[in-house]
Amino acid sequence: MPLASSPTSAVVSGVVDDVAARMLDTLLRALPRVALAVGVVLLAWLLARLLRAVLRRVLRGHRTPSFVNVMTTLTGWVVVAVGVLSAVTIVFPSVRPVDVLGGLGFFSIAVGFAFQDILENTLSGVLMLFRQPFRSGDQIEVQGQTGTVQAISIRETRIRTYDGQLVLIPNRDVYKNVIRVQTHYERRRLAFVVGIAYENDAREATRVVVAALADVPGVLADPGPEALVQTLGVSTVDLEVRFWCAPQQHEARLALDAAIVAVKRALDAAGIEMPADIVALQATPSFRAALQGDADVTPGGSVRPADHG
Numbered sequence: 066m067p068l069a070s071s072p073t074s075a076v077v078s079g080v081v082d083d084v085a086a087r088m089l090d091t092l093l094r095a096l097p098r099v100a101l102a103v104g105v106v107l108l109a110w111l112l113a114r115l116l117r118a119v120l121r122r123v124l125r126g127h128r129t130p131s132f133v134n135v136m137t138t139l140t141g142w143v144v145v146a147v148g149v150l151s152a153v154t155i156v157f158p159s160v161r162p163v164d165v166l167g168g169l170g171f172f173s174i175a176v177g178f179a180f181q182d183i184l185e186n187t188l189s190g191v192l193m194l195f196r197q198p199f200r201s202g203d204q205i206e207v208q209g210q211t212g213t214v215q216a217i218s219i220r221e222t223r224i225r226t227y228d229g230q231l232v233l234i235p236n237r238d239v240y241k242n243v244i245r246v247q248t249h250y251e252r253r254r255l256a257f258v259v260g261i262a263y264e265n266d267a268r269e270a271t272r273v274v275v276a277a278l279a280d281v282p283g284v285l286a287d288p289g290p291e292a293l294v295q296t297l298g299v300s301t302v303d304l305e306v307r308f309w310c311a312p313q314q315h316e317a318r319l320a321l322d323a324a325i326v327a328v329k330r331a332l333d334a335a336g337i338e339m340p341a342d343i344v345a346l347q348a349t350p351s352f353r354a355a356l357q358g359d360a361d362v363t364p365g366g367s368v369r370p371a372d373h374g
């Protein structure tokens with residue numbers, strides 16, 4: 066004979082069936098909201114892509130490529146974040162946007178502590194893009210690194226060194242430190258020192274130097290080159306030769322090379338001597354003994370009397 070089900074089992078089965086029915090009913094009623102939320106997120110994503118394309122086209126002629134890339138990326142993130150927030154309020158009608166924003170506030174504080182370096186680099190990058198102390202293509206020096214700026218991204222500044230290496234510097238380090246922008250102005254000044262003999266006329270030498278620089282490729286005529294007496298050295302009268310040229314590193318280096326060669330040739334042609342430094346030697350006991358041959362000198366410089374036996 067089949068066993069009859071107990072009243073308790075029947076009650077439990079009924080409760081389970083009722084709960085399952087309610088969950089299914091809730092799910093079916095929530096499906097339209099979930100579908101609408103997914104549509105809102107997709108719409109926000111498409112709108113973000115559209116806004117990025119529009120902003121890229123609008124800003125391209127007025128801002129640097131780095132500024133355009135960072136600003137369009139941040140704009141896309143903001144639009145997608147707003148879409149996700151809207152989707153959450155659609156799926157859960159009891160959740161108010163104010164409550165979500167409050168929860169995001171506490172969440173953002175925790176994220177801020179956890180990703181402090183990333184957020185600081187991002188903020189520094191945005192501030193630099195608005196301030197624009199330099200642009201892509203400028204040649205700069207920061208934290209001992211010199212080279213040409215390739216781009217400013219959300220996290221770092223990319224520099225291509227003069228010997229062809231890539232250096233990534235965090236934006237916060239660039240923003241907080243001294244930056245030397247070599248190509249900010251249209252020209253820069255270079256200088257080198259040349260020494261002439263005391264027997265030569267210093268004024269005549271300066272005129273020869275200035276005349277020699279007048280025809281050097283890369284040396285600008287305005288402002289014109291200069292040659293000034295710098296100091297009276299031990300064996301030479303030192304002249305500081307100064308001239309202006311293009312700010313780019315390679316062009317400036319070529320101009321300096323040509324200027325030094327031209328000045329040397331001009332001074333040689335004018336009969337102006339460029340003597341080497343005078344070095345005074347003092348004869349020590351060991352040096353005199355070695356010259357006279359009356360004693361042996363050890364490798365350490367000590368004098369050992371010669372054996373005359």
